[in-house]
Structures are given as structure tokens and as C-alpha cells.
Amino acid sequence: MMKRWTSVMAAWLLTVMLAHAAEFDEAAQSAQRDLDAALRELSELREQIANEKIPLSRELSARETTLLNVRAEYDRVARLLDSRNLDLNNLRTEIKARQEERTYVSNLLAEYIRNFETRVHIAELQRYQAALEAARLAPEKTELSHGEILAKQAAVVEASLQRLLDALGGDRFEGRAVGEDGLVRSGKFVVFGPVAVFASDDGRSIGLAEQRLGSLEAAVVALPTAELTREVQTLVTTGRGRLPVDPTLGNAHKIARTRETLTEHIRKGGPVMVPILGLAAAALVVALIKWVQLAQIRAPSARLVNAFLDAVERRDFEAARASARELSGPGGDMIRAGMEHLGQPSELVEEVMYERMMVTRLKLQSWLPFVGLAASAAPLLGLLGTVTGMINTFKMITVFGTGDAKTLSGGISEALITTEFGLIVAIPSLILYAFLTRKARGVIDDMEKLAVAFLNRLAKSKPAEPAAEAVAAAR
Secondary structure, eight states: HHHHHHHHHHHHHHHHHHHHHHHHHHHHHHHHHHHHHHHHHHHHHHHHHHHHHHHHHHHHHHHHHHHHHHHHHHHHHHHHHHHHHHHHHHHHHHHHHHHHHHHHHHHHHHHHHHHHHHHSOTTTHHHHHHHHHHHHHGGOOSEEEEEEEEHHHHHHHHHHHHHHHHHHHHHEEEEEEEEESSSSEEEEEEETTEEEEEETTTOEEEEEEEETTSSEEEEEESSHHHHHHHHHHHHHSSSOOOOOOTTTHHHHHHHHHHOOOOHHHHHHHHHHHHHHHHHHHHHHHHHHHHHHHHTOOOOOOOOHHHHHHHHHHOHHHHHHHHHHHHOOHHHHHHHHHHHHTTTTHHHHHHHHHHHHHHHHHHHHTTTTHHHHHHHHHHHHHHHHHHHHHHHHHHHHHHHHSSSSSHHHHHHHHHHHHHHHHHHHHHHHHHHHHHHHHHHHHHHHHHHHHHHHHHHHHHHHOOOOOOSHHHHHHHO
């Protein structure tokens, strides 16, 4: 059964294969035709490639040559660009350096202009005022270029150089000045070095031209003699003549204007000067009176004192009384008062002499404390004037600010002057008080010395037995 089935299958397959053999042949022929067509196309393509290969190779060579040229051009341009960038950086650095130099030069010129404006003579300032003003305001004007700003600043430098050339032999020019009467007059200046003179057209203001504090115009200082005034007028009018020269460059006139009399100086001290001067006068009067009083006191001579003490020691009371009458001064009065109580207890004699000594001491020391009071109170009054002066100064600062030193000088002067006079009164008063006190103390010391010597000699002269009877007999 199996074999049979296999035979059937084989037969069936053979039948199928025979049925499709024609199709396979046709497919094979078709494939052969396609293969032939493909081979022909390949042959044609190879022939076309062979025909096109040489032009393409030539074109490729040309393109490679072009590429090399382009690369070479790129390298050249890149090198040129790097060089240009380097040059551009160098130019930027150079421009920055030139800008810094321009700024430095501009600042240097501005500093020169400021120095020139402050150092030029006040009489010449009128001539260069326009150029100075233009140069000073030029950096603030945004519409001006840097070159125009530098040109305006350089114009001042040129003017200053021309000024040096003109000033070599002296320069004469027209201008304005303030006379001593306070009026501004037109006239002519003559400048020679640091010296400038002025003569008005009307001839009313002639003299040296100087600058005054707070004034923008030259001030005329009159010359001391009429001859110098005529010489200056001739010099200004004709350009020839003698030029008065002030070797102090105007400082002598400034110092002379600051000088003041004692009365003016005291008035600047303000109201506190009244008690200070009153205290000074009172202390001076008291010191003079006490000086005269102490000068009139005569100390007993040493010879008379020794004779008196020797007589007391010998118990020669008559001779002692005679010598006591010749003793001068408070010491003599004290000894005579003690001699009146001889024969009485020594304590009584001592008390009597001490009483006379106390009376003399009170008399000598009377009013001396007032001189010491003046020495102590005068600096305090000066300090009071200092405080009031500074208060006035701060009031002026509140009203006018700190810009005007002349306005503030009044209060400061009051403060310093009162302190000055307070010390002027206190120092001599202290010296006089010490001197007079020492002199009065010296008189009292001499009296104490004489009293002690008298009591010691009297004690030595007392007998061991009844002394009272001997004293009574001596009387």
C-alpha cells in the first residue's frame, strides 16, 4: 500500500514538472534576455564611463587645482585678517594712549591756566580775563571738539609767553583800578616785573597797584611823597621815567595797614575790656599806694639795735630807753611800748609788743588781697571775653557761613584780645602782690626778730633775788 502511494505521488510530481517545464524554459529565456540586455547596458556604461573618465579626471584635476588655489587664498586672507586684527589692536592701544595723553595735556594745561590766573598780577588780570574764561569753560562745552578745547587752552599759554616777552622791558596798557576813595577809574598801568603802577585818566588816582582781599579789581596805594607821585604819572603818561620799587612786594603796605593804635586795639576787645581795664587801674593804684607805704618804713639800724640790746642786758634801763627812742619804724614803736611795761611780768611785755605787731601787720597787709584778687580775676575776665567773642563768631558763621574770613575776624579778635589783656593784667598783678606781700612780711619778720631778741636779753638781765625793787629804783 505504501509503495503504491509513493508511485502515485512520483507520477503526480512528474506530471506537474512536465506541465511547468514550458514555463521554466520561458522564464529561463526571459532571464537570458534580461541578462543579455544588462550585459549590453553594462558594456555601454563601461564605454560611457571610459569616454567620460578622462574629462572628469581633467575636471577633477582642475577642481583640485582650484581648491589648492582657494586654500592658498584662504590662508593668505586668514594671515591678512590676523595681521589686520593685530594692527587694529595696536591702533586701539595707540588711540587709548593718545587719549590718555590728550587728557593729561588738557589737565596739565588746565593746571597751568589756574596757576597763571592766580600768579598773574591783579592789574594784568583784566587783559587775559576773556582768554582765561574761555579756556576754563571749554572742557564743559560738549559741542566743542577735543582739538578746539586744546586750542582754547593753548591760547592762554601763548598769551603767557607773549606776556613774558612784553614784560622784559616793562609793559604799559589800559585798565581799571579802585582808588583810595573806593571809586573805579579808568587809566593806564605800567608793569615791570612784580611791580605795577597806575595813573587814572583824570589824575585823581596815582600810585602802586596792588590786590586787596575780596576785590577783583586792582587797588591803588598812594605813594608817600609828591615827587614819587609825579614820577609815576610821567612814567605812565610817556612810558619813560623812574619806577618806584617796593622790595617787599607790597607786604610793607599790608603790614602798615594792620597796625593800629592802643585805643583801636582795646576797642576790638569788646565790652569785657571795661572791667578788665577797671580792675587793672584799681590794682595799679592800690599797688602804688602800698609800695609808697612800705617804702616809707625805715628799719632800725643794726648799730642802734645792738646798743639797745646791750643796755638791756647790762640792766642799764636809762640807756636802753634812750636807745629805744632813737629806733625808727614799727620796730621802734614796738620796743618803746614794751619798755613802758618794764618791771611787770614778761608775758605782759610780750603781749603788749605782740599787740603792736598785730596792728602793724594789719596796717601793712590792708588792701594787698585786692591786688591778689586782680591777679586771679583778670584771666577769668579774659576767658569771659574769649567765650563771648567765640559766640559772636559762631553767630557770624550762622549768618554768613565760613567763606568770608574778614567777617569772622571780629569775634576771633575780641576773643584773643580779651585773653591777652587778662594775662597782661594778671601777670604784673601777681608779681606786685608777691613783692608787696614779701616786703610786708619782711617788716613783720624784723619786728618779730627784734622782739625775741629784746625778750631774751631781758630774761638774761633779771637778777636771782628781788627784781621788782631794782626796777622801781631804776625808774
